[in-house]
Amino acid sequence: MRYDYRIKLDVMGKSKIFFTISIAITIIGLVFLLAKGLHTGVDFNAGTNLDITVGKQVDGAKVTEIMKSAGQPGGVVTPAGERVSIRYDHVLTKEDITKIREGFNTSFGENVKIEENTVDTSLAKELVNKAIYAVLIASLGIIIYVAIRFEWRFGIAAIIALLHDAFIVISLFSIFRWEVNLTFVAAVLTIIGYSINDTIVIFDRIRENLRFAKLKNYKDLTNLVNHSVSQTMTRSINTVLTVLIGALLLFLMGSESIRNFSLAILIGLVCGAYSSIFIASPIWAWLKKGSLNAPKAAAPAKH
Structure with a gap:
């Protein structure tokens, strides 16, 4: 007897719930950021x-x-x-x-x-600017790569998922007043790299299945995304659990100087897995939906 170990989820059917959760966290985080800002460490303050x-x-x-x-x-x-x-x-x-x-x-x-x-004051301002530039350049490079390697819809969905992950980590650090320093910036860049890796695995499966799929309506597109996510779900869970165990041990047994770095990594790993599965894929499907009913170019007339 052959068993199917794939975890099957109706990601598209529950997409509104996931979007609502993410939007709620984003709004709460934005309120705290505007009201209190970040609890910056000595790296960003004189x-x-x-x-x-x-x-x-x-x-x-x-x-x-x-x-x-x-x-x-x-x-x-x-x-x-x-x-x-x-x-x-x-x-x-x-x-x-x-x-x-x-x-x-x-x-x-x-x-x-x-x-x-x-x-000192001038160095603190310089570090803040360079940290912002580093995150923006990394994000821009990722969206260009994904857009060229796949298509522009995949690129937009990927960058929204990346910004989602980074903002949730930043928001939680603002809400709980955890200290933000240079190791935090390194953690955010690490999270971006991990998240895009997980997202590309799912996108690659979607693209592969897209080659053999005959999409006539949005339901066909929904089934395609659900099937692709189900095929990669076990891999995504195993990967995040493996990395999560290492990050958790680093947080519990590491020195005080890297405690916030480990904490940011822990949060980012969970957010990265969540956004790759429940945010990026539905966004791509929503963008792709408009092309299903687009009229095809007429074939040239034969003389």
Whole structure:
């Protein structure tokens, strides 16, 4: 007996539900972005971030006391085991850092290690601009490639799905006030790359089935998309679960400095799989619908 392990879903029949969910998340995210913006880290703001390793369990109250004694109160203190991160919205001088080091040495011994990351105002603005350009150039390159490799409808559907994934990740970081830094930009670019890879797999199956399909009406087109997605569904689920396990371990066991990067990757992986299946394919079908009833060019008359 032969078994069919393909997961069968009526993606097109439920497309309005998926579009409604995505639009609702987009509107909520847009409201939060306009009202509160992003909680940008020191990479995009002028200031100094200190990562301090003390070699023993560190207490936030103790760190705050040390910073007051060193004449630098007001920093955002984030303890994590034997490490503590301290963020300032202004740039610390070498003398300030020397006093802080002396305070930690007095309290925790001479094995204290301090990593300093300082960004001035002009560099912060430059980093913001370059991050935006990187995302836009990557998106433009993808839509050009997909449009040439497939057709313009596939390109438009793919870029909408990519923007959908990136915006949901950005929106969640805005809603929950998670810190956005350069590793976050790297995560967004990684998400775009993963999402387009998953989308192209489905589009390639649609194109292959399209060669042998006889589309007479929108129902035929709907069946084509549902069948193509069903053929690739198992592959999509297995791929995202494999990568998701690695990203989850990175989030749980990785250092504090890449915690937000791992979190963004986790969210983006789920969004990428979701949009490739439930957003990109229905959008392509909607764009393709208009060509079904388009009149064909008349054959030249024979003389």
